Amino acid sequence: MRKITLKLLTKLPTKFVTNGLALIIILFIYGVVGSYFIMGLNLVDSIYYAIITMTTVGYGDYTPDTGIQKIFATTLALAGVALLAYVFNILLTNFQERMSKYSKGARTMTKINDMDDYYILCGCGRVGSVVFEELRQRNQNVIVIEKNKEICENIEENDSVVTIPKDATEDDLIAKLAGDKCNSVIISTGDDVSNLFIVLTIRETNPDAWIVTRASKLENISRLKKAGADKIVSPEVIGGKDLYFESTRPHVLRLTVKHGLDELLDEFKIITKHGCTLETIDYHMPGIETPLSRDIKTMDLEEGKKYVNYLNSHPKAKTALENLYKSVNNIHSHSISGPDKPTFDRLIKDLEKQEEIIGKNLTNKEIAEITRKNS
Structure with missing residues (x-):
């Protein structure tokens, strides 16, 4: 009572x-x-x-x-x-x-001062709560700044989680916290104006802070970039990409191949010849499940030629790429989108004449086992 x-x-x-x-x-x-x-x-x-x-x-x-x-x-x-x-x-x-x-x-x-390092999460709504769970699963120290007191009350605090129930735009507290011990500031409120103000507040006093912010509207990405954000993530763009890849999943082929840098242009010629798009390249470190990925997203042969010419005219860049190929024993995977299965069948036949095909639609775990044996 x-x-x-x-x-x-x-x-x-x-x-x-x-x-x-x-x-x-x-x-x-x-x-x-x-x-x-x-x-x-x-x-x-x-x-x-x-x-x-x-x-x-x-x-x-x-x-x-x-x-x-x-x-x-x-x-x-x-x-x-x-x-x-x-x-x-x-x-x-x-x-x-x-x-x-x-x-x-x-x-x-006092708890914040006792933390060796931490992440600052501004906004713990639908997007921010997902980020918070990812950080907590990795046992990271997190400072949650959320103006909704009910959300803060529902977050269980401990030695690695601190909640501050206040609006990050109201004072310069976040600028004080985003100092040397701050690994990154993650701004995930649904209001781009608030996100912009927070970025400006932090950047004014912390030029070296790493700031990742959400952009609810595509037209605000450039503004947030100019304000000082290091990375801008748009749920619209990510959601659109996911929708696209899910819709094209029956027409996306992942080929794991082995070849050197000299076969790069010939391989690309075959891919574009069949009207396919090279979406990504995954470089598989021996025995490591998670690959190093690069977005390519092109079916333009001229872009491939320009890239090869760039490598030939920039020895340091070419050497760096050659070292990457050596570190993965020339094993990497291509995600290729195309019109239909018969096209993929013809593509595979042509590529087999050019390079060694280790497998198709293999999981990262399966590829890790292969690279472990070949290392």
Whole structure:
């Protein structure tokens, strides 16, 4: 019962304090007027009698004699006690609430100072909650800044998770936190204006901070980039890509092949000859399941020629790519999209004449086993 009462009191609006003070003034006026007309006192004595009766001091120097006087004194005393108790209770509750907030804020800053490094997550809605789960699964230290107090209350805090229930745009707290110990600031609110303001606030005092932000609208990506965001992620773009790849899944082929850098252009000629698009290239480190991926997304032969010419005219870039091929023992996978299965069959036949095909539509785990044996 005590906890329920305290919870209700701490949620009382501050307007109740103002209303209580207003009622005390009204009661005081009632006491003065009643004392003047009912008790028959002069103005000064009426003020005096109203105060000592409202506060239940009652020195006894003025005693009500008639019935109406006794009723007046009783109502004034009871109303005074009730109102004064109400106002003082509200004031005390507000004071306790403020002290509690101050104490919690101090404990929060102590926990943050004890963290060796951390991620800052601004906004923990639909997108932010997914990011939070990814960070928590990897046992990362996370500071969640979320203006929705209910969301913060639903997050279980521990030594590696701290919640700050406030709007990140209201002050420069986030700029202070995004210092040397901050690995990255992830801004995932659904409002691009707020995201832009947060980016500017951080970048103003932390030029080296790594900032990743969400962009709800495509037209705001360039603005966020100019403001200082290092990476901008658009759920619209990601969702569109996922929809596209899911819709083309029956017409996407993953070929795991083995060849050197010299066969690069010939391979690309065969892919474009069949009207297919080279979507990605995955380089498989020996025995490691997760590959190193590159987005290509082209079916233009001229782009392939330009890239080969670039490598031939830039020895350092060519050497770096050659070293990458050597580190993966020339084993890599191509994700190729095409019109239909017969086209893929013809494509595979032509590629087999050019290079070694290890397999098609293999999983990363299967490829890791192959590369482990070949290493």
